[in-house]
Amino acid sequence: MLQQPRQRPILAAGLPVDQLAKALRLRLAPAGWPLPLAALPAGSVLVGGAVRDALLGRLALRPDLDLVVPGNAVALARELARQLGGVVVVLDAERSIARLVLQGWTIDLARRMGANLQQDLLRRDYTANAIALQLTATGDGPEHPEAALLDCGAGLMDSNGGLLDPSGGLEDLAAGRLRAISEANLLDDPLRLLRGVRLAWELGFRLEATSLGWICQHGARLGHVAGERVLAELERLAVAPLGGGGLAQVVDTGLLASWCDELSPAGAPASCEKPANQGAAARQGAPARSGEPVILHQHLAKLRLEAAAERGLSEAETAWALPLARLACMLDGQSLARLKSSRRLQLSCQRLRHWWQRLGALGGDPDALPEEERLSLQRQLEGELPALALLLDAGWAPIALARWRDPADPLFHPRAPLDGASLQARLALKPGPRLGQLLEHLTRERAFGRLPAEPGENVAETLVEARHWLAKEAVPRHG
Template sequence: MHIPARPRQGPIVAGELPADEQARQVWRRLAPEGWPVPLETLPAGSALVGGAVRDALLGRLSAQPDLDLVVPGGAIGLCRELASRLGGTAVVLDPARDIARLVLRGWTVDLAGRDGPSLETDLRRRDYTANAIALPLDDPPRLQDPTGGLADLAAGRLAAVSEANLLADPLRLLRGVRLSHTLALPLAPRSEDWIRHHARALGQVSGERVFTELEKLAAEPSGHRGLAWSLRHHLLESWAADATAAGPLEALDPEQALACGLDGAELRWALPLARLATLLPPAALGHLRASRQWQQRSARLRGWWQALEECPDPNALAEPQRLQLHADLAAELPAWLLRLPAAMARPWMERWRQPADPLFHPRSPLDGRQLQQALKLPPGPVLGELIRHLTQERAFGRIPIADPAAGAVAIHTARAWMSRRHD
């Protein structure tokens, strides 16, 4: 289903509008008539909380915001009932805390049982005041803000509700850094002091949750600064992050990516990948329970960045090493290039975008079956060495790639290699 993007709107600033008008504007921006869950299907006392309310106030609401709803109780049962009635999928997120997720027509709706005897109690147990503003689904709409989130947003700061709330779930320490960069709101000085003081408590959190938060931070335009700050202030000390990474991270900004020749789509995946591979060696990714694919990608990128210390100009690499670089980094090369001088990276990006480039996307002109038939070769190490030789000859222009005679040249080259090998 196509949903038009919401027009960009300015923030709704506390103090400039009467409270009832402020709530009405938030309600209009949230457009509940377009939600996948009709309001009449929700129990009395339900409220929208968290990011959607915050983003509506800041004027940065997406077309399909994630909806976080607090209900008086029985959230998991309600989620399953709504999934059955509306044709969605119910996912239980936390049975102990009565939290479930409804996925429906491209929307994500999280339902949580109220934490405490009242909505105010629930809000006072949250992480940051910007996330502790609720919009009860009543008529007329009204905002509930027991922790001063509206004033903090108006003042342009991100403030923790309390030191104890941060320690109740130490992931909130890292989340504060991420939210600060996502929302472009500096941390309130006292909140920043709490994060610094308790930084090592992040080691108490499961690796999977920490890595998910790091992925989100790495994807922010200014996420490189947040990652470097987290490293310098020991948030990642328990997770074996690379202690030398702060400097390289500072250079991994969107301007550098554009200067290296990446377009917007390439930047969106390559920049977070380069940042996390710079920050997290494969061993750290293992501690964080990242996937095997993540660990392998990090190892390849870090290995070839290390090779630059011995040969700063990759164009000067010997042919076998240059070929191996492109074979290893066929999928990740844009991320690797972000740590090269822009003038060197741009021509490489242009060639990487050409799928037929024989060096940047190396392959043998003949596959193993063709070579076995032509040369009567059995499978084995010799066949593998021959395929690597032909791949190198093609990559460096000694076997043509767009010539009717390419196959014959490849066979001749293969026979010559076999003859030399037997001499």
């Protein structure tokens, strides 16, 4: 799983606000952006995740940029695309929000809301996202060719070196606290309820108690948000290093009850705090059913990076298998369909849940399956076995993964020792169900070591077995 880039947190230096602004500009290095600051109108500022992550020492090499501009942002984005190239996507025509994709960078431009920048910032979701930075130092004038001077209506940034924080976001960031600006702001776009949980776990922060209470109280409103937007937040949370705990908190808060009946918070504490450890209540390897949120919480909380390392998954395998296991643990195919997920994700999660539940009845041991079922498991999960390994006890995983990584393994990558064309030519068979049944029989014999493992090896032995099966199947059955 990909880790967020880390730098020394600027906040940790304890700088005065004006020096903090200078340090932020150095960290953000706008001279390296594909968008010249001189192309922006006076009064444009950087807000949101890039400012937050730069302060925390989490800035990506190519961060997404959120710019607030004083005029028509859609028209500006189109003009910038005309001048600089790139592609424009209008995100919200009514509120004048557009995205400019330029040289691999994503730059969102939004028209300033309210009479000044302070009013705009106080409309946002969380204090951590409501900090604005003037991209040139206070005092730069028109003689500076890159200047993008700020006009926030009342000179609110002058004394702070071009950094505006009207809601106390700097203090919250320093304390590792995620705090909503207001209840009304969260309800303005109910997706912000889920985003709060995602941000807290991405950043390793704690949700401030009042904010968490609002999330719990209004979780049902998430049912009014487009499924694609909800799923996008869940997928981002699933790939976060601490995402298992975050998804467990989503279950605790009942945020997805409108989308999945099994995720009703029945039995979860009214305070939405983490449920107490129920010990033996969590059955091995079975997806939680309705009324079992505590058990589901425990399963999700176990899906950590440490679990992947314990089972021997590589970093590349962990990057896709851990998020998939987390989503499959929480959501069935029908719920994913309601969330407008891809058909591929629906099928992957449905298969994983089926085999997780089936193996749960056998104590989590795939070797206890009858041969026909075991072969079906290996076929259905041939591309997803590391995700299943994360859902089962750790003891089975190392040997299973070693075999899965061998593309020639006859059980973990089941194939017939001879293909259909070869069998038709050598045995004078016609295409049809009988040929398919023979291929299935030979595949099973090879998978369980009763025929040579290498395709094409000892063809004579394979043909003897094929003729034996054909002769046996030709004998009339009396019943």
